[in-house]
Amino acid sequence: MVKGLAPPVVELRGVVCQFGDNLVLDGVDLTVWADEIVALVGGSGSGKTTLLRHIIGLNRSAAGEIFLFGEPLWAGNYLDQQNRRRRFGVLFQQGALFSAFNVGDNIAFPLRELGVVRENEIRDLVAYKLAMVELEPEHALLMPAELSGGMVKRVALARALAMEPELLLLDEPTSGLDPDRSAAFVRLIRRLQRQLGISVVLVTHDVATLSSLAGRVAVLADRRIISAVSLEETRQLRHPFIERFFGPSAAMD
C-alpha cells in the first residue's frame, strides 16, 4: 500500500470528554499513520484508557471528531459501523476472554460471527493464530479460568488478531506480567507488527515496554496530548510530567 496516499489510520481532532463535572480530556489531537506504533503515556488517572475507549467507540466524546481509516467513527448505518469495527482489534487490560468459551472458541468467535467462514477453515486459522502467539494447539481446549496471566494476554492477542485487523489497540499489554514474560510479550507484539504490517496504538506506563516498542510516544498530560514525537525527542522536552516520568533514565543518558 502506498503510504503517502493512504489516510491516517487514526485521527483525533479536539476530542473532549467529560464525566459530570470532571473534565477528563480537553481537546485531544493525535494522528496515527499506517505501519506505525504509537504509545500513549500519562500519569494514573490522566485519561489514557478513556481516550482508548473513545477511539474504539465505547465512549462517545462530548466534542471533537474521531476518524478511523479516514472515515468518521460514527458515520454510516449499523452495518457500516460494524464493518469499521471489524478493521481493528483490541487487547483489553484483563484480556476480557469470554469465560464460557474455551480458548479455541474464543479465537474462533469473531470469525464465526462473520458468518461466511467454514468450520474447517476456522480450525486452520485458529491453529495458525495460536502458533502466532506462541501457544500449542493443545491449549485450544483450555478454559480461560485455567490460564495463567501471560497466557490470557496471548489468547486475547490471538483473538484480537483473528479478524486480520489493520489496527491493533493494546491497553496496558504488559501489566500483571513479570519482567521476563513482559519482555517476551513485547517481542511478540513487535514481531507480529512487522510481520503483518499493522498499526499499533498502546497504552502503557512501563518505560521498558516503551523503549523497546514505541516508534512515537504521545504524552497525555494536562488533559491533552502535549507531544507526539520519538522517545529520544520526548526525553529532551521540558515538562514537569515528562521529567518525572522519564526522570531516572533521562539522568542516565
Place this chain on the structure above:
Amino acid sequence: MARPSLEIDARGYCRLTGTWTLGELARHLAQIRLQLQAVPAGSPWRLQEVERLDSFGAMLLWQRWGRRWPRELEISEELRGVLTAVAAHSGKPLPRPPLFTPLAALVLLGSLLFSFLHHARDLVTLLGQLTLDLLFLLRHPRQWPLKELSANVHKVGVKAMPVAALVGFLIGVVLSYLSAMQLEAFGVEAYLVDILGLGIIRELGPVLVAILVAGRSGSAMTAQLGVMRVTEEIDALATMGISRTIRLVLPKVLALTLVMPLLVLWTSAVALLGGMLSAKVQLGTSFAFFLEKLPQVVPMANLYIGLGKGAVFGLLIALVACHFGLRIRPNTESLASNTTASVVTAITTVILVDAMFAVALRNVGVPL
C-alpha cells in the same frame, strides 16, 4: 482497497488481483469460492498482482491447492512468506473435545451421584460450622455480627413485605372466589372460612413466602457471595482474621430464619384479608362473622405449624444459598450456573420438606 478477483488469462495462468484479506474477501466469498473451485486442476498460478494477502486469504488458497505448493507459481517473496507461515500450521488438527460415549454417560451418571453426596456433605459441614460459630458467639458475645444481622433483616425481611403482601392478597382473593363458587353449588358457603383459614395459615402462606424469598433473597445471597469471591473480597476478609462464616454466612442464615416466620404471618394475614374481601363481595359474608368464625374452626396449632415451617424454610433457603455462593469459581459461567442451582435447589428442598411436614403432622391441628 481493490476488490479481490481471479481470472484465467490467455496463457492459461490463474491470475489473482486485488486485496485478498478477510475484510474484502468476506463480502464476495461465495463467488470467490465458486471461481476457485472452477480453476482446472494443475493450472499455473500467478499472484504477483495481489496487493495484500493476509492469513485468511493464504489459508483459502492453501486449502484450494490441497495443502501443497502448485507446480507453477509466480509470487513475490513477501507473499510467499505469508503463505509459508500459514502452510506450516495448516492441516494440523486441533484437538477435539472428547466424544460423548455410553461409557461417558455412565461416568456422568456416577459423577452426578457423587456430586450430590458432595453437596450433602458440604451442606452438613456448613451447618456444623454455623453451630460451632453460634457456640463460640455464646461464649464471646462481643463478636456478634449485629450490624450485619440487622442489615440482613432489613434486606430480606422489611424490603420483601410489599411484594409478599401483593402476592398474598391476590392469591387470597382468587382462592376465596374460586372456592366460594364451588361451595355455593353445594349450599355450604359457611365452610369458606374453614377452607381459607386452614389452607392459608397451615400450607399456602409458608410455601408461598418460601418460594418468593428463595427467588428474591436466595439468589441475591448466592450472587453476592459469588461476586465477593470473584473480586477476592472473601480472601481479604480471611487475611484480616475475620471468619467468613461468622461475618457473611451466619448473619444471612440467622436473619432469614428469624424473619421468615414474621413474613409468613404478614403474608397469611394479608391473604386472609383478600379472602375476606372476596367472600364479602361474592357471598355477602360479613367481616364480623368471618373474624368470629376463624378462631373457632382453625385450631391454634395450625398457626404454630405455619410459623415453624416458615423458620425451617428460611433456614434451608439461606443455607442452600450460602452453600452455592461459596462454591462459585471466578468466571461468569460458574456464577450463572450456581445461582440457578441455588434457587432451584432451595425451592425443591422447601417443597420436599413441606411434604414431610404434611406427613409427620397429619394428626395435629386438623379438626374432626
